[in-house]
Ligand SMILES: Nc1ncnc2c1ncn2[C@@H]1O[C@H](COP(=O)(O)OP(=O)(O)O)[C@@H](O)[C@H]1O
């Protein structure tokens with residue numbers, strides 16, 4: 001019997017679905033709330049050695065990253081890996097990883113002052129999109145259509161934002177056909193399903209009410225997602241892609257995916273596929289352990 005820990009901030013729809021999927025496999029994961037945890041870097045809490053896998057489902061990116069640093073230090077197996085989470089949590093690190101692998105993405109720039117950022121945006125051309133490096137649900141995304149708007153957003157970030165908003169990430173704006181983008185669900189390099197997300201707003205996040213419809217997984221999508229998964233270290237990933245005249249481009253990759261709105265349109269039981277992957281990693285870890293002893 002595999003022993004699974006699932007660390008959560010609170011039980012969203014996804015955590016409930018994952019829990020049920022584990023139970024369907026005859027496994028009762030131990031649910032651990034991140035608010036209770038205290039980490040000592042000098043010694044591993046013996047409770048963690050009781051698990052074959054620790055599944056991180058924290059709501060907070062920073063809590064998740066510190067937990068992964070801790071588990072990585074003590075070689076406790078996790079979903080996802082520290083490496084994958086470190087890259088995917090940060091839009092510039094993701095961009096670098098994709099660029100290194102030669103994969104298509106919108107033009108991106110990173111700059112440290114409003115003045116240098118304005119120059120960079122000017123070179124990319126308007127409209128452009130300013131984004132926090134770390135974030136989700138479309139929070140604080142700004143589409144700037146001209147230099148006046150860019151100046152205003154940058155001044156607000158500099159004056160009202162904390163240090164996390166003083167490093168500026170800019171992307172060229174992609175005029176999405178049919179007002180939609182693609183969200184692909186990728187497990188161990190395999191795209192298990194995908195949805196189109198469409199909205200009359202340029203931000204097509206389902207968290208913001210975009211409509212989700214099934215997107216057939218063709219060879220181009222499958223191949224690009226496989227290579228993107230390799231580029232960021234694999235695992236359980238949700239990838240955002242745009243359709244362009246030159247083909248698909250990767251916008252961003254999420255390592256802590258929400259999927260509640262995608263089961264019905266795709267007809268794919270995403271939770272059980274995630275669970276089976278986590279259990280296969282646990283199995284592998286057990287075998288590696290028994291080979292060493
Ligand atoms: N460069 C862009 N061009 C066009 N639309 C964009 C661009 N960047 C983001 N969007 C829209 O905003 C949504 C959220 O952006 P994303 O980069 O995925 O940030 P988040 O991490 O908040 O999900 C995307 O799904 C897309 O609809």
Ligand SMILES: [Mg+2]
Nearest residue numbers: 137138240252
């Ligand atoms: Mg996104």
